Every structure is written in structure tokens, then in C-alpha cells.
Amino acid sequence: MASSSSPARAPNRSQRNNSSFYEYETRPSDLARDRGFFESADGQRAFQPAHNIGVKRRHVNPSDLVDAFGDWVPLPGDAEGELDIEDSLPDADLGDKRKRYLSSFRCTDCGVFVQCLDCVLSRHSLTPLHRVKEWNGTFWVPTTLMKLGLIYQLGHGGHLCCCPAPKTHEMAVMDTEAIHTVQYRYCGCDKADRANNLEQLMRNEWYPATTYSFAKRAKRAGRGHDPTGLDGTVNGECALLCWPCPHDEKNLPKGWQDVAPEFQFLYMLILALDTNFRLKSRLRANERDNPPLGDGWGYIMEEAPYKEHLRNYVAEKDVSTCIAFAALLQKDTRLTTGRRSSMRAARGCAYANMDYILPSTIIGITALYLAVSYDIACQWQINLPKRLESMPDHLKINLVLITLLFALPVWHAGAHEESCQTENLLTYLDGVGRTDGEGIERTWSVLNPISWATKEMGRGAHADAIEDKIDHHNWEKNINQGANDAPVKLILAIDKRDRQVTAFKEVDQTLSKNVRKEWRKKIDDWKADRTKPNPYLIGEGKNNGPSEATIRLALTKDKAEEAATGGGKLHGSSVTSFLVAGLQLEEAQQRIKSHARGRVLLAADQQERIQEMRIAFFSKLKWRCRSQAVYISAAVRELEEEEDARDPDLPPPNAEDVRLYLPSGLQRADHEEGCRPGLPAMEGKLREGQCCDSLRVLHSRLHAKRHLLNYHNESVVGQRAATRAYTLIERIRERVDAVSGKYRRARAALIALRGRAVCEGFRELKASDIQLNEEREVNARAQKRLSKIGSRPCRKGPALSSKDKVFSWIWTAGGGPGEDEAALHDSKEEKLAVRVE
Structure with a gap:
């Protein structure tokens, strides 16, 4: 870099704005360069080595700053009239030629300038949807280009046609800004041989309102690239498929059907079934026949064969054995008088509807395993193979080639009995990962807001509106999965998997080989034959836990023992x-x-x-x-x-x-x-016994608290009962705190006697460790219920997804043999069953 003729010197700090040098601010990151930069008055740049240059900021007085808002404070005296000027003719247009401007026009979309009639027609020959105003001598009034005589030429984008059609037409065009009445003429030259009148309108992007959404769906499905076009479309081909889901000959590798059994879950198709009673439309006696566009091509099945199937359906004997679920109770009794439903149950959750919908959805799909989540899957699946045999030939499923797996969605499973949950919960199904089965509920949240409009529509408009909404939702979901959702979910899944694997190993290391082999055999036997004892369900009697009376008696005994040891000699x-x-x-x-x-x-x-x-x-x-x-x-x-x-x-x-x-x-x-x-060693043994005893008592008190919360969630009614429940739970919490403090003191004493390295078996007890994972969910539900019946609500209620639970170390440390050893064994088995696979 060329240097200045005179040596560089430091800027004159005593003067401001008069120096021939301007000081540059140096950032901390520039200090490593050890250079100070200056610019001379002649425009040449010079530099000189410098050391320890700090950040130098020029002091600026507030009066030197430019106040951008202050410039608008002294408004002109006639500012109020500026808005009035906009509504009048410009001053330059007034004068000797005032009469000429009595036929002046202004376009809102082009600008505020004034145009004559010839100019406005010439300028808008290509833009017939602009909004025009006419000067009536006093003020501007809205008018239309059609009234001014504009005829839009189709086929040429508004340009002249050498052979236009002799007849003109009028049509209402709905634009983003307004609704226009347009006068247009079709093309009659050679281009007309390649495009009929309807095609000329659509090529001008003037689509019929009733067919635009249908054409958009067909475009998303790629029907325009099929040589057969729309005429060759079969049922379901206009439905937008989920891109990440496995599709043979699309996103699956060759030979995927021959992979080892332990990797077949990678190609499992997971579906969610549910009914929606809100997306209905009214039945009218004088209703005209208004069929949907592409009946059966998209998400809603073809209506005629579906109704024929329902017409031949005979109500079967109720086999409900799980719960008094609302959908089951009303599956044959819920009436929908005056309502129409396209692909939803016409009478409650009748099995005939889902029996027809499932094979219609998966027909033509190649898969080894198909996992289906449904909120009443526990009952619906009982006689499903027998009912599928009565389906039409084109809907029969070969159960030899595909294995159907049924499960309850994670959130809906809470309404089922515990025995039903442990047997049918989607979480316990191999190969589904973190799928919760509630994705269809998220779709309902998008569709339900339009139910107020669809219920007034006819059959065709009702189906087309729902199809358009679903298709747009699926399209956005596919786009977002690749751009945003999938990478984030992958990172979270890897992190959570590592946490679960680490937690499982900690538990697994505490088990003997015989216990591990026994539990593994229970799970394998149950998976092979579901009639055998369920390993995820604790034995009868233990499931309900201790009663309230038993817990009160135990607390009373603790108090009596304290009194005896506190006052005795x-x-x-x-x-x-x-x-x-x-x-x-x-x-x-x-x-x-x-x-x-x-x-x-x-x-x-x-x-x-x-x-x-x-x-x-x-x-x-x-x-x-x-x-x-x-x-x-x-x-x-x-x-x-x-x-x-x-x-x-x-x-x-x-x-x-x-x-x-x-x-x-x-x-x-x-x-x-x-x-x-020998005295320190003897105290060490006593302290070790205190640690073991404290952990055993802690297990018992935590289980008692969990079962007590479960019990009162179902039975607490009224302020008095809520207060009593809260008091009893608080007593248990005090006992938990006391036992936890005893463990911490015993552990600290043990470390002082033996050293930290020798006491690794007794880990530090943190507040986050002193809780059952299930208790956190139960406690959240209990606090919510207690707040509804009068107790003060909790600001930050605990909540934990079942997929995020990590096994606390207190359940792996255990204690010495005693009366609670069986309970500890059962609690470990209950927690480890879902991970031992």
C-alpha cells in the first residue's frame, strides 16, 4: 500500500471535524494485528505499527444526531389538505383545458396519474383486472374497464388476434383485490385449434372456482405427467402420499423384503384410524344431485359402493370387554339425523365403517408389517379377520403376505383399563419407535375449523372442500418434514436413545443372570402367545397398591416408634x-x-x-x-x-x-x-445399614404416594375430601424427606469413615432422583383435578412423556434382604419390561 508523502501522525484530539486525519475505531478482534489505520486528507491510506491499541470511540453530542422523526414535527400549514388533494384533480391539469378532464380516469393499481379514455384502454389491454376511477366533475367514482369498452382478448394474453371470435362474453372474475366483471373474446386463429374455450380461460389462469382446487390436487399428485392423464386415474391416485413412509418401487431399496427379521421393522407401515363426527353436511329433501369431482380419486372413498356395503351390514353382538368407551357404546345407537358423512361413521363407530375403510386405504400397498393405531383397537381387532372375509373381492386382504398389528394411541390409551393398556399400548409395539399414534388428531385440528362451513354444503362441494384442505395439509407436511422436522427429530431421537440405553444398562447391571433370563423368557413367551401372562402387568393385588387405611396405619406406626425412641432411656x-x-x-x-x-x-x-x-x-x-x-x-x-x-x-x-x-x-x-x-469400622457398618434401610423405606413410601395419587384421582370429590387427600399426601412427602435426609447423612458419614472411592455403591441422592417417573404424570393429573374442585392450582405442574422417562438409580441400588425385597423386584420388573427387549 502506498504511504503518504508526510509521515503518519496521531490525530489531533483537541479539534473535532477540522483534522485532516479521521480516527478509525479498532475492535478487540483487530488487536492481534497490532496495526492502527489512518487516512490522510489527500485520500491516500497510510498505516504504521502500533501496540496495545484499545477500542476508541468518538464522543458524539446528542445535538449532533439527526432526528428522523423530528423532521415531521413542524408539519406544513396545509398538511390537512393533502388528503383532499388526492381526491381531486391535480393543479397542473386545471386551467384552460378543464373541460378535457371531465373525462379523466385514474387507476388505483397503476398510480395516481390521470389518463384519458384512449390511454386507459390502451394501457389496460393486458391488465383487465385493474381498478379504475372516473372523474365526474366533482369527485372520483369507481367504474369498470368493461363499462369503458375494454374487450380482453384470450389466447394471446390481451394482445391483438388476427382472427378473433366474433362474439364477446361477460364473466365475473374473482381476483385477490376485488371481484371484476370482464368482457372478453375467444381466439379464433390457429391457436384456437390447439386450445378450446375452456383451455383458453385456464391458460390465462382464470380457473373455474369449482375446479381450481381439484386441478391443484391433480397437479400435486403428478397426474399431468401420466400419459393417460386424468382419464386414466384410478381410485386413490390423487391422494398425496407421505414421502417418508415406505413405498415399494419408490423409496425402498432392492431386496427389502428379504432382510433379516431384526431389520424388518424399518419397512413397517404405520397407520392411524379415527372417526370425526364434526365434518358433516345437512341432508335436504330438495337437494340437487351434485357429485364431487373425481369421486373416489382422493381421500374420500367412492360413495356408491361404500353405501352399498353399509346397507348390507348387520349389527353384530357387542363383544366389548375393556371399558364403557363412548365410541363403543354408541357404535350402533348414535343417530345422525339430518346429517351426511362421507368416509366417517354414519352411526357412531360401527365396525362396518372401519372394516371397509382400512382395506380401501391399504389396497395396492406392499408391506410385510402394517401397524394400525385406533382408540378402540382392543375391541375392533377381535373378529376383524372374520369380517374381512365378507369384504368385496377387490378389498380382500391376504393376511398371509402382510401381518396386521393393532395398538392403542398413547394419549387415548389412558381411558382404557390398565390390563388393556399394557397389552395393546403402541409404546410396547416393537419397531414403532417414538410414534404416538395421535397424528390423525392433529389432522382433525386442521379440519375441524371448516366444519361450520361444510355442514351447509351439498354433497359434492362438501367432499371437494375436505379433499382440498387435507391435500394442502399433506403437501405442507411433506415439505416441512424434509426441510425442518426430519433433521431436528433425528437429532432428538439419537440423544434420547442414548439416554435410554445408558439407563437400561445401569438397571441391567444390577440383575443376576437368572433373573434376566427369567424376564426375557416371559417377554418372548408373551410375544409368541398373547394368552400367556403379560410381563408388562404386575400380578393381581399388587396393581392396586396399598389402601388408604394401610398407609395411615403405617404412618401411625412410624409416629409411635418415634415417640418410643424419643422419650425412652x-x-x-x-x-x-x-x-x-x-x-x-x-x-x-x-x-x-x-x-x-x-x-x-x-x-x-x-x-x-x-x-x-x-x-x-x-x-x-x-x-x-x-x-x-x-x-x-x-x-x-x-x-x-x-x-x-x-x-x-x-x-x-x-x-x-x-x-x-x-x-x-x-x-x-x-x-x-x-x-x-474397631469403633470407626463398626460405625461404618451401621452407616451402611442405614443407607440400605433408607433406600428400602424410600421405595415403599414412593410407591405408597403413587398409589395414593392414583386412588384419589379417581375418587376425590369435594373440598373436604380434597383437603384430606392433600393432608395425607403431605404426610407421606414429609416421611420421604425424612428418609432422604437420613440417607444423605449416613452417606456423608460413610464417606468420612471410608473415603469416597470405597462408597461408590451409594450415589449422591438428588431431589430429581426421589420420584417415580409414573408419579410425575400421576401427580400432574392429581393437581389438575384438585384445582378443579377447589384447591389452589399449581403454576408449574409436572409433565413427562412416556418416551422421555429415565430409570432413577435408586431403583437399581436396592438394599439388603428384607420384607420389601419382593416389592423391589416387582418394581424393577415393571420398569425394565419395556426396555429388556
Whole structure:
């Protein structure tokens, strides 16, 4: 770069806007270059090495800034008249030739300039849909180009035709801005031999309102590229297929039918069935025959054979064994007087409708497995093979070549019994991944808003409107899946899969080979024969969990044990008795803290109760202090040092704040010299037992809370019952908090005694670990129900998808053998069943 004739110098900071050099701001990223750039007055650029150049910003006074809005504040005095000028003739057009402008025109779409009649007709010969105004001598009035004499020439885009048709026509054209009445003439030259009158209109992009949506659907389906055209269209060919779904000879590799069984799920077709009772239209006695365009070509089946099938249908005996589901109860009784339905159940959810719709949908599809989700699939599938045999020949399905799998959608499954859910839930179906089966409900959310219009339409318009809406929805969905949805879903799926695999391995490592082999056999046997015991369902009696009375009795026993250990005396003088006494005193301190925690003002009886507990604590502590010198000499030394350092003017500490000087509370060096031999190891064993016992009790309390929430979700009615339920649940929560605190204290003491590396089996207990995944969903439903009947609603209710659940480590750590060992085994089996495949 050429340098200036004079050496570069620093800008003069004492002057502003008068210097021949202009200072450039340097960014932090420019500091690595160690260059300062300046520009001289002669236009040449010079640079010189510089070091440690900081960010320099020129100070700008607010008065120097340009106020863009302030320029509009002093409006002209005649600003109010500017709007009036727009509604009048321009001043330049007035004067000696005023009479000429009595026939002046202005086009809203072209601009505000004024045109004469000849100009406006010449200018708009190619744009007959512009909006024109005429000056009547006083103001502008709307007019039309047809009234001015414009005749639009078809076949040439408005240009002149050498042989136009002699007759002109009038037609209403609906544009995006307005509705126009246009006078036009057909082409009669050689181009007319290649396009008839209708084609000339459509090539001018003037489509009949009744056929435009149909032509658009045919275009999306690619019918224009078929040599046979629309005349060769068969039923279903105008329906836009889902691009990611497997389609033979379109997006499947060669030999896909011969892949190994463990990879056949990749080519499974998943369909969702449902009924919609809102998309109906009225039946009228004087209704004209108005058939839809392309009857049966798209999403709605051909009407004549469908009605013939329903006419021959005989109501079968009800075989409902699951629930009193509304669609099942009304499948043969729900009347639709005065309503028409095209492809939806005419009378409730009658099986005959879906029996006909399913084969009509999948006819011509090549697949090894077909998964069908339906909210009453548990009942509909029972005699389906027998009913399919009575279908017309062209709708019969070869069940030897294709395997039909039926399941309940994830959200709708909540209305079914638990035994039905575990047997038919889509989540438990191999190969479906994270599919929830509720995609058709999202389609209803798009279609339902037009139901208020479609119910007033005739048969043809009703079908065409629904077809157009579905086709547009499918088209947008296909486009978005490739551009936006698919990459994001893939990233999320990989991340969630890794989390689930990691969680499964943690659980699997805690199982013995015999247990793993037993559970695997249960699942394989059930998949091969559904009449065998369902491994996803816990045995009878355990499913309902403990009753409310049982839970109350357990809480009462806990309270009685606390009272017994809190007020009784300590006996014995052995090493074990000494350590157990210390642990009991530690528990007494925690109970005192629990009673006094978070309360600023205590009632008189509460204060008295806390004082009694403190007195009982000190009476026990007095006995233990006499034995402390025998077992822990280091504690006596530390106690004397603490007493010497304490301010005599301060009151003595409360019972809950007194140090107990257990071996775990001493320095590591005092474990050998300041304690009786074997005492730290003995406390370590007791602490390990506390950890195991705490986890077992935690399992029991969490299960009790979950079952209690389930019970009250179904039976709580009224404010009184809701308050009682909330009180009982809070008592369980307090017990869970107490047990969790005991585990944390025992774990901390164990780490102090043995070191962190030796205690890896007992992991850190976080708040997110102390919860069943099912409990989070149940708790959300319970809070919602309690808020409806008078309780205060929760601002952030918990919610967790069943596909996002991760197994907490507390269910894999377990505890020592005991009375809850079977319950722990069952809980693990329940959680692991869905992942052991």
C-alpha cells in the first residue's frame, strides 16, 4: 500500500471535524494485528505499527444526531389538505383545458396519474383486472374497464388476434383485490385449434372456482405427467402420499423384503384410524344431485359402493370387554339425523365403517408389517379377520403376505383399563419407535375449523372442500418434514436413545443372570402367545397398591416408634450400645429440627412439645457423655477446647445444634488414636445399614404416594375430601424427606469413615432422583383435578412423556434382604419390561 508523502501522525484530539486525519475505531478482534489505520486528507491510506491499541470511540453530542422523526414535527400549514388533494384533480391539469378532464380516469393499481379514455384502454389491454376511477366533475367514482369498452382478448394474453371470435362474453372474475366483471373474446386463429374455450380461460389462469382446487390436487399428485392423464386415474391416485413412509418401487431399496427379521421393522407401515363426527353436511329433501369431482380419486372413498356395503351390514353382538368407551357404546345407537358423512361413521363407530375403510386405504400397498393405531383397537381387532372375509373381492386382504398389528394411541390409551393398556399400548409395539399414534388428531385440528362451513354444503362441494384442505395439509407436511422436522427429530431421537440405553444398562447391571433370563423368557413367551401372562402387568393385588387405611396405619406406626425412641432411656454399656445411642440422638436432633423448621411463630403447645423433646435429648446425652471418655478420648479433648473457646455470655446451644462427636465427625487422624480400636469400622457398618434401610423405606413410601395419587384421582370429590387427600399426601412427602435426609447423612458419614472411592455403591441422592417417573404424570393429573374442585392450582405442574422417562438409580441400588425385597423386584420388573427387549 502506498504511504503518504508526510509521515503518519496521531490525530489531533483537541479539534473535532477540522483534522485532516479521521480516527478509525479498532475492535478487540483487530488487536492481534497490532496495526492502527489512518487516512490522510489527500485520500491516500497510510498505516504504521502500533501496540496495545484499545477500542476508541468518538464522543458524539446528542445535538449532533439527526432526528428522523423530528423532521415531521413542524408539519406544513396545509398538511390537512393533502388528503383532499388526492381526491381531486391535480393543479397542473386545471386551467384552460378543464373541460378535457371531465373525462379523466385514474387507476388505483397503476398510480395516481390521470389518463384519458384512449390511454386507459390502451394501457389496460393486458391488465383487465385493474381498478379504475372516473372523474365526474366533482369527485372520483369507481367504474369498470368493461363499462369503458375494454374487450380482453384470450389466447394471446390481451394482445391483438388476427382472427378473433366474433362474439364477446361477460364473466365475473374473482381476483385477490376485488371481484371484476370482464368482457372478453375467444381466439379464433390457429391457436384456437390447439386450445378450446375452456383451455383458453385456464391458460390465462382464470380457473373455474369449482375446479381450481381439484386441478391443484391433480397437479400435486403428478397426474399431468401420466400419459393417460386424468382419464386414466384410478381410485386413490390423487391422494398425496407421505414421502417418508415406505413405498415399494419408490423409496425402498432392492431386496427389502428379504432382510433379516431384526431389520424388518424399518419397512413397517404405520397407520392411524379415527372417526370425526364434526365434518358433516345437512341432508335436504330438495337437494340437487351434485357429485364431487373425481369421486373416489382422493381421500374420500367412492360413495356408491361404500353405501352399498353399509346397507348390507348387520349389527353384530357387542363383544366389548375393556371399558364403557363412548365410541363403543354408541357404535350402533348414535343417530345422525339430518346429517351426511362421507368416509366417517354414519352411526357412531360401527365396525362396518372401519372394516371397509382400512382395506380401501391399504389396497395396492406392499408391506410385510402394517401397524394400525385406533382408540378402540382392543375391541375392533377381535373378529376383524372374520369380517374381512365378507369384504368385496377387490378389498380382500391376504393376511398371509402382510401381518396386521393393532395398538392403542398413547394419549387415548389412558381411558382404557390398565390390563388393556399394557397389552395393546403402541409404546410396547416393537419397531414403532417414538410414534404416538395421535397424528390423525392433529389432522382433525386442521379440519375441524371448516366444519361450520361444510355442514351447509351439498354433497359434492362438501367432499371437494375436505379433499382440498387435507391435500394442502399433506403437501405442507411433506415439505416441512424434509426441510425442518426430519433433521431436528433425528437429532432428538439419537440423544434420547442414548439416554435410554445408558439407563437400561445401569438397571441391567444390577440383575443376576437368572433373573434376566427369567424376564426375557416371559417377554418372548408373551410375544409368541398373547394368552400367556403379560410381563408388562404386575400380578393381581399388587396393581392396586396399598389402601388408604394401610398407609395411615403405617404412618401411625412410624409416629409411635418415634415417640418410643424419643422419650425412652438408653441402656447398656457395650460398644454397640454406645454407637446406637449416638445414632438415636442424631435422629432425635433431626426430629426437633423437623418440628421447628420454617416456623417463626409457634403455638404454645408446639413450643411445649419441642421443649420436651429437647429435655429428653439432654437426659440421654448426659448418660452418653459419661461413656464418651471410655470409647472416644479425642471427643473429650475437642469438647474441652470448644468449651474454652465459647463465649460465656452467650446461651448454650439448643439440643438440635449439639455436636455428638461420633467417629465420623472427627478428623481422619483421630480415628486410630482417639477412638477405641474397631469403633470407626463398626460405625461404618451401621452407616451402611442405614443407607440400605433408607433406600428400602424410600421405595415403599414412593410407591405408597403413587398409589395414593392414583386412588384419589379417581375418587376425590369435594373440598373436604380434597383437603384430606392433600393432608395425607403431605404426610407421606414429609416421611420421604425424612428418609432422604437420613440417607444423605449416613452417606456423608460413610464417606468420612471410608473415603469416597470405597462408597461408590451409594450415589449422591438428588431431589430429581426421589420420584417415580409414573408419579410425575400421576401427580400432574392429581393437581389438575384438585384445582378443579377447589384447591389452589399449581403454576408449574409436572409433565413427562412416556418416551422421555429415565430409570432413577435408586431403583437399581436396592438394599439388603428384607420384607420389601419382593416389592423391589416387582418394581424393577415393571420398569425394565419395556426396555429388556
